[in-house]
Amino acid sequence: MEKTIEDPPTSAVLLDHCHFSQVIFNSVEKFYIPGGDITCYYTLTQHFIPRRKDWIGIFRVGWKTTREYYTFMWVTLPIDLNKESAKQQEVQFKAYYLPKDDEYYQFCYVDQDGVVRGASIPFQFRPENEEDILVVTPQGEVEEIEQHNKKLCKENQELKESCVSLQKQKSDMQAELQRKQEELETLQSINKKLEQKVKEQKDCWETELLQLKERNQKMSSENEKMVIRVDQLQAQLSTQEKEMEKLIQEDQDKIEQLEHLKKENGQLFLSLTEQREHQKKLEQTVEEMKQEQTTATKKQQELTEENFDLSRRLSENKIICDVLQREKERMERENDLLKRENSRLLSYMGLDFDSLPYQVPTSDQGDAGQNPGLVYGNPYSGIQESSASNLLTIKKYPTCKPEFGDICDHTSEQQHMQTLCLNCPICDKIFPAREKQIFEDHVLCHSL
DSSP: OOOOSSOOOOOOOOGGGOOTBSEEEESOOSEEOTTSOEEEEEEEOTTOOOOTTOEEEEEETTOOSGGGEEEEEEOOOOSOTTSSGGGEEEEEEOGGGSOOSOOEEEEEEEOTTSOEEEEOOOEEEOOTTOOOOOOOOOHHHHHHHHHHHHHHHHHHHHHHHHHHHHHHHHHHHHHHHHHHHHHHHHHHHHHHHHHHHHHHHHHHHHHHHHHHHHHHHHHHHHHHHHHHHHHHHHHHHHHHHHHHHHHTTTOHHHHHHHHHHHHHHHHHHHHHHHHHHHHHHHHHHHHHHHHHHHHHHHHHHHHHHHHHHHHHHHHHHHHHHHHHHHHHHHHHHHHHHHHHHHHHHHHHTTOOSTTOSSOOOOSSOOOOOOOTTOSSOOTTTTOOSOOGGGGGOOSSOTTOOGGGGGGSSHHHHHHHHHHTEEEOTTTOOEEEGGGHHHHHHHHHHHTO
C-alpha cells in the first residue's frame, strides 16, 4: 500500500454507519488499462457540503475500515456551491500510484472525519485485450456460500454486540480515568501547597538559624572579651597580692589602698554595664524620634494639601462673589431703567406718577387689581401679584392704542424680556427675575 506526502484522516467506523448516497460517482469503467492516469468523476448531492480535508481513495473490494485504502487524492473545493457546475467534480490519479494487480477496486469519498460519503461500482486494472470470464458456480457451492454468509452475519451480529459492550466498558473506564485524573490533580495541588509551605517553613527556620548563629557569635566574642578582661584582672590581682605580701609588713595603708582599688574596679564594671544599657535606651529613643519625625512630615504634607484646597476654594468663592456683585449692580441699573420706562409710559398716558391713586407694586408686595381712576383703563390688568419687576414681564400690552405704537414695537418687547431674566454665570441657566432667591441659592451650590 502506497501513500502520498500527508496521510488522510481515517477512522475505524463500521460500514453500517457510512452514508454512501451523499456522493455519486459517474462514468466508472468496468476496467482500466494499467500504466495510464485515470480520472474519477463524481457528483455532490444537494445536502452535502464538502470540506478542506475530504479525500477520494481507491479501496480493494471487501475493505472494512477507511484505513485500508491503497492510494488517495485530496478533493478540490468548489468556489460556489450554489452553481450547478460546482456539483460536478473530478480528480485525477497518477499511473505511478495505481494498483498493479487484477483485483477488484472501487472509489470511495471520505470526509475529514473519516466517514465514507459515497462509493463507486467495482472495477479492475487489466489490459483491454483480455476477455470477460463468465464464472459458473454449482448449486452446492451456492448453498454452502449462503450458509457461510449466514454464519458470517451471525458472527457480525455477535461482534456488534461485543463492540457495544466494549464501548460501554470503554466509556465506564474513561469516566473512572477522568475521576482518577481529577483526584490526581487534586492531590498534586495539595502536594504543591504542602511543598510550598515546607519550603517557606524551611526558609523561616534557616533565617532564624542564621540570626541565632549571629547572636551566638556576638555573645561568644563578648564572652571572650570578658574572659580576657577577667584574666587581665586576675593577673593584676596576683601581682597586687604579691606586692601586698612583700609590703604587708611595711605599710598597712597600702593594704587599704588595694582594697579601695578592688572596690573601684567593681564600680567601674557596674558603670560599664549601665553605660551599655543607657546606650541601648538612647538607640531606642533615636528610633522613636525618627518615627515621630516621619509622622510629623506626613501630617505637615496633609495640612499643606488641605491649605492648598482651602485656598483654591476661597479663590473660587471670591470669583463667584465678584460675579454676583456685578450681577447685582447690573440688576440695580436695570431696575432704574425700568422705573424710568414706567414713568415714561405713564407720562404718555397723561398721568403723573406721584398723583396716581394707587401704589405701584414693590419687590415685597404688589397689587394686580384694576384702578377705575384711569382714563383708558389699567394697562397692567393682566399682571399677577409679584414684585415690581413683574410689571415689565408682559409680552403684549392688552390695551395698546394706535397712538402708543412707538412703545409697543417688537424691539422694546425683547429688551423687556431680557431684563427680567437672571443668567447663571457658571452653567448659563436662566431664572425669572422674581426667583432671585432661587438664583442666588443655585449660584451658591456651584461653590460647594
